[in-house]
Amino acid sequence: QVQLQESGPGLVKPSQTLSLTCTVSGVSISTGGNYWSWIRQHPEKGLEWIAYISYSGSATYNPSLKSRVTMSVDTSKNQFSLKLSSVTAADTAVYYCARYATNSPPYYFDFWGRGTLVTVSS
Amino acid sequence: EIVLTQSPAILSLSPGERASLSCRASQSVAYYLAWYQQKPGQAPRLLIYDASNRATGIPARFSGSGSGTDFTLTISSLEPEDFAVYYCQQRSDWPPYTFGQGTKLEIK
Numbered sequence: 001q002v003q004l005q006e007s008g009p010g011l012v013k014p015s016q017t018l019s020l021t022c023t024v025s026g027v028s029i030s031t032g033g034n035y036w037s038w039i040r041q042h043p044e045k046g047l048e049w050i051a052y053i054s055y056s057g058s059a060t061y062n063p064s065l066k067s068r069v070t071m072s073v074d075t076s077k078n079q080f081s082l083k084l085s086s087v088t089a090a091d092t093a094v095y096y097c098a099r100y101a102t103n104s105p106p107y108y109f110d111f112w113g114r115g116t117l118v119t120v121s122s
Numbered sequence: 123e124i125v126l127t128q129s130p131a132i133l134s135l136s137p138g139e140r141a142s143l144s145c146r147a148s149q150s151v152a153y154y155l156a157w158y159q160q161k162p163g164q165a166p167r168l169l170i171y172d173a174s175n176r177a178t179g180i181p182a183r184f185s186g187s188g189s190g191t192d193f194t195l196t197i198s199s200l201e202p203e204d205f206a207v208y209y210c211q212q213r214s215d216w217p218p219y220t221f222g223q224g225t226k227l228e229i230k
Contacts, residue, residue, distance in 0.1 A: 047166065108171050110177065
């Protein structure tokens with residue numbers, strides 16, 4: 001069974017960089033066809049896709065966040081990471097990591113982590 | 123960016139009743155639409171993919187229909203555990219992948 005677990009600081013100061021890591025178990029992150037994603041949910045609001053990355057390091061970003069987002073992957077640790085720079089209170093949200101499979105159905109976000117709340121505040 | 127509009131925002135029904143949730147896209151997404159269920163404090167769970175296919179382990183009372191710009195998630199007979207928030211999501215035109223704003227299904 002594929003499992004994902006987010007980790008990182010729960011509190012970040014305004015203008016600083018938010019850094020999160022997702023640890024994957026049950027499947028090798030190097031398995032082709034999988035894209036490893038970050039999705040966030042503002043308090044009591046809907047879902048916003050941030051970005052995803054392949055095992056080779058090829059990343060695709062949401063244009064609305066692209067200038068501030070960087071993703072990376074560490075295949076040796078079966079982890080991938082998110083960095084979001086110059087954060088403001090508007091970046092306060094629950095951040096989820098998820099798998100997006102492209103080589104077989106369902107071709108959507110089929111496995112998710114439990115999410116981690118990141119609050120931006122001084 | 124494709125905008126997905128869900129209606130109603132809140133749907134109040136009783137267990138055993140039939141639920142119909144709507145998702146409308148700002149432009150055609152063909153059949154590239156999914157539905158997710160989210161319960162408080164949990165991550166979303168994939169229910170339906172490509173408009174009408176149930177994901178692994180999803181009960182048969184959940185069904186999806188539609189194509190183009192209009193989609194419906196139907197729950198044939200509501201169970202107590204079905205009361206949650208439901209989101210639609212498109213993969214037709216990206217980036218970005220986009221989600222609807224959600225429909226809250228609450229107990230009447």
